[in-house]
Amino acid sequence: MRLTIKEIFELPADGRSIAVKGWVRTKRETKAAAFLEVNDGSRMGNIQCVFDEAAIAACLPELARASTGASVSVEGSLVPSPASGQKLEIKATALSVIGEAPSESYPLQKKAHSMEFLREIAHLRPRTNTFGAVARVRNRMAFAIHEFFQERGFQYVHTPLITASDCEGAGAMFQVTTLDLDRIAKSGEAVDYAKDFFGKPAYLTVSGQLNVETYCEALGRVYTFGPTFRAENSNTTRHLSEFWMIEPEVAFNDLGDNMELAESFLKRLVKTAIEDCAEDLAFFDQRIEKGLVASLQGVLERPFSHMTYTEAVAVLEKNADQFELKPYWGLDLQSEHEKFLCEKIAGGPLFLTDYPKEIKSFYMKQNSDGKTVRAMDLLVPRFGEIIGGSEREENLGLLQDRIRELGLKEEAYSWYLDLRRFGTTPHSGFGLGFERLLLYVTGMANIRDVIPFPRAPKLADF
């Protein structure tokens, strides 16, 4: 198989004959030499193919067709580069254009394009430096997630994407049906879900957590990593309708263990990005978010801060004049509060714990104060909450009470309650939005730019 540009850069520049295939990023021509920069996606950097006067003469018609975006094959010899900017280059002897990209119609030219414009050409944007780098980092992070858990004896569990229960009683869900909606609408009949595919209403999952807890209570250390769906009408730079989520769940872990796991997990991912995606991160640091690498390095250097919700509210109340919405105990913290706490007070990642039970999910373990639950959110500078988790309520009676208090249907949770009826254990877990991790690691500003084909309200193109 042919070598990638990444592999070529690991070879000695000893004049060996070499062939490269990829897409033209830019071409510079003078009378005496032409420079064709080719990229094949294997790394950030291009390989420079140099045509001397003889080569220009030999390749003239092809050189003219090799415009930005064209796919090409270049043959030549691998030599040290006399100019700075690259350690080696290809002294080209032959060029063939495989597929033209006419400059009058090819949307990507050798200039900076806005993220908004690139979103409109999602099928071509991976050919840009930025989106190529995002794709490589995304790939490396996905793999690192599995590495981290597998090294620690976690089992990867595949939870269902289609569910007949509204798992957390939270979040609008996408309905899945094979009923003929047009026909039903025209007939005016009531919908009979007994006739639907599953014999009852079914939805796309908003979380694999409740399902993965069942395997946690059997295998001990488990995690999910898969797509998740939210039909919320959210139009922000931090939300997607379809996103990927990582949800570890560990039997016998308390909230402290849970935070330790989350901290070492996040640090490991950041470390891997710094070490294995150095070229891509350098690009993000230079072009997307100044100081990115230094701030990521800072994350590795010290322990994350901790604060209870009650302590946090006290701090916020002292600074109440800085906020649009005045903080008080019981308030679900706003973005402005979360950013203030981790940016101004903690100066880095911050765990907030022990939230009022009213603003958290029913399954979280209740504290003895009767007011708070063993919840934790990890807040990070730049966008606030990146991880949400908790110790789960393992006491059957307390969990049933909570379900009734919230007016949820106990029958719907019978299998979940069985986990507390039979061999219950303390256990804890959390959820990390994969795309939010990528925002954090790449410095990209909009979550729609860290997933290949974003899904959001009124957005399902490509």
Place this chain on the structure above:
RNA sequence: UCCCCUGUAGCUCAGCUGGCAGAGCGUCUGGCUGUUAACCAGAAUGUCCCUGGUUCGAACCCGGGCGGGGGAGCCA
């Protein structure tokens, strides 16, 4: 869902009080002894988002629609 901003050349934008449509980048042509966000010179390029209205006259003002962006809420 709410609030704000925005739609003009391929892209990013300027366009004053309503009076002949502009710049930078890209593209093209020419020049240049190795360039690398190349450089120098020249050229081409418009449904001013759509629709209705006001006006002698609308890119500009008003109504409606559609698209894009940011913030908030919901959360991961």
